[in-house]
Amino acid sequence: MxxxxxxxxxxxxxxxxxxxxxxxxxxxxxxxxxxxxxxxxxxxxxxxxxxxxxxxxxxxxxxxxxxxxxxxxxxxxxxxxxxxxxxxxxxxxxxxxxxxxxxxxxxxxxxxxxxxxxxxxxxxxxxxxxxxxxxxxxxxxxxxxxxxxxxxxxxxxxxxxxxxxxxxxxxxxxxxxxxxxxxxxxxxxxxxxxxxxxxxxxxxxxxxxxxxVRRGLRHRLTVAEIRRESPGVVSVYLIGEHLRELGAEPGQFFRWRFLTRGLWWTANPYSLSAPPNPRFLRITVKAVGHHSRALAGLRPGVRVWAEGPYGALTAARRRRPQVLLVGGGVGISPLRALFETLPGQVTLVYLARRDEDLILRNELDAIAAARGAKVLYTVDETPGSRRGRAVPLTGRSLRALIPSLAMHDVYLCGPAGMTTAARQALRRAGVPDRRIHLEQFDF
Ligand SMILES: Cc1cc2nc3c(=O)[nH]c(=O)nc-3n(C[C@H](O)[C@H](O)[C@H](O)COP(=O)(O)OP(=O)(O)OC[C@H]3O[C@@H](n4cnc5c(N)ncnc54)[C@H](O)[C@@H]3O)c2cc1C
The missing domain is CATH 1.20.120 (Four Helix Bundle (Hemerythrin (Met), subunit A))
Structure with missing residues (x-):
């Protein structure tokens, strides 16, 4: 788009x-x-x-x-x-x-x-x-x-x-x-x-x-398909009408209310894990509790109200042509959408606990090949991993990875512990706070 x-x-x-x-x-x-x-x-x-x-x-x-x-x-x-x-x-x-x-x-x-x-x-x-x-x-x-x-x-x-x-x-x-x-x-x-x-x-x-309410009636969103990405992680594809009018941008999230038994009374936030387009929206969700676990059991045709788009983790934040994306766990979701669409020279560092937690890997590799970008997968459990490479979250290791890091904009998304550690490391590597754009997955 x-x-x-x-x-x-x-x-x-x-x-x-x-x-x-x-x-x-x-x-x-x-x-x-x-x-x-x-x-x-x-x-x-x-x-x-x-x-x-x-x-x-x-x-x-x-x-x-x-x-x-x-x-x-x-x-x-x-x-x-x-x-x-x-x-x-x-x-x-x-x-x-x-x-x-x-x-x-x-x-x-x-x-x-x-x-x-x-x-x-x-x-x-x-x-x-x-x-x-x-x-x-x-x-x-x-x-x-x-x-x-x-x-x-x-x-x-x-x-x-x-x-x-x-x-x-x-x-x-x-x-x-x-x-x-x-x-x-x-x-x-x-x-x-x-x-x-x-x-x-x-x-x-x-x-x-x-x-x-107005958007629910206008866009008539429904679940189209559920795809399993890894143990405990699914992608939900949603279709609807006039999707362009939603004005959503890569990096943003909606609060999703699935109008089915047990879920209709709560609207939980999940980021778009693919660039929004006139045909479908997609979210990728890790099961951690009642709502996120239930999404794997959704049936195609379930009506959905999407409240949003929300969030400031968008291309509008970018100030420099060089961008580093740092995603932790399922925090890769909004970064996956940004990786495809952000202009400039983009590098992606994706951290996960285990090899099998690295989701959407085929897509990330394909995007990297298409735009000539670098992706680095790094997992905590190095011995068991096949392709993973451990990069500790320190200023020195990040600078060794990208010598011109201080000149970059950095988009950071993941759980609170990981984003706090990454932020400190980025500051030590010389990236000023105003160029670290952060989305935390817990309020
Ligand atoms: C801006 C944002 C974007 C997110 N994007 C994604 C994503 O793309 N993929 C993904 O897997 N997860 C994402 N999350 C996290 C996801 O929203 C929670 O994991 C999920 O809502 C947990 O709900 P639960 O009922 O499964 O678990 P619970 O055990 O009920 O909740 C676990 C924790 O999730 C948080 N939470 C629960 N419900 C809500 C709510 N309605 N609003 C805000 N926080 C809530 C609370 O901190 C709670 O302690 C995002 C969170 C935020 C804030």
């Missing part, structure tokens, strides 16, 4: 500057009114106002970051967006709790009421405060189940669906925000705050809920 013009995408630094600028603008009233603050209750009220505004602003940003807006997703990448979301979520909870403590303490300090009784009466009697308190409790609850130790014990889907409670929490807390001193009697500030929340809600509803 001919190369498509790169889709528009937002630069991560620009997005961070916009987020920080928005936070300064949202709290400008606080900063300008600082000079007239007096006494302990005055300072407590000021701190309550500042933390409340920041927490309210952060809630709108949180929702926007998970809205799966293509502009953000293509520019920042889903994995980085998820990490930003997790960090901002922690700040939101801390700021919300601080806001509650400061605002309550300020009013009690002014009224002379007892600490516990005064706090409870304030919350129960205050307009919109009972709702806001329930909202905060929901946010804290989601925060607790997201702590790594707790999250590991929950099935992914349960954790994922519990996250929807966040929206209810944010909705419940919204009403009391407009009763604060920054909005009462200021229609412009109220309208801007409303616009901020409305934009976040519209992006979320449009991209996360309506777009998948």
């Amino acid at each position: 001919p190369q498509r013009a790169a889709a528009p995408h937002a630069h991560p630094l620009v997005v961070l500057i916009l987020i920080a600028g928005g936070a300064v603008a949202a709290t400008s009233g606080c900063w300008s009114g600082m000079g007239s603050v007096n006494g302990l209750d005055g300072w407590l009220a000021w701190a309550g106002r500042l933390t409340g505004l920041l927490a309210g602003y952060a809630c709108a940003i949180l929702v926007t970051l998970v809205s799966r807006t293509p502009l953000l997703d293509r520019g920042i990448g889903s994995d980085r967006l998820a990490r930003w979301h997790a960090v901002i979520a922690r700040y939101t909870i801390v700021l919300s709790l601080a806001h509650m403590v400061f605002a309550t303490a300020a009013r009690i300090d002014g009224s002379g009421a007892g600490l516990l009784g005064g706090s409870v009466r304030l919350i129960v009697d205050g307009p919109e405060l009972p709702e806001a308190t329930v909202g905060l409790a929901l946010l804290v609850g989601v925060g607790i189940v997201s702590v790594r130790k707790v999250r590991r014990r929950l099935p992914y889907e349960l954790w994922h669906y519990l996250h929807f409670v966040t929206y209810a929490g944010i909705f419940l807390a919204y009403g009391h925000q407009l009763l604060g001193p920054d909005f009462l009697g200021d229609p412009l500030a109220t309208a801007l705050w409303l616009a901020l929340y409305a934009s976040a809600a519209i992006l979320l509803i449009w991209y996360r809920f309506l777009t998948p």
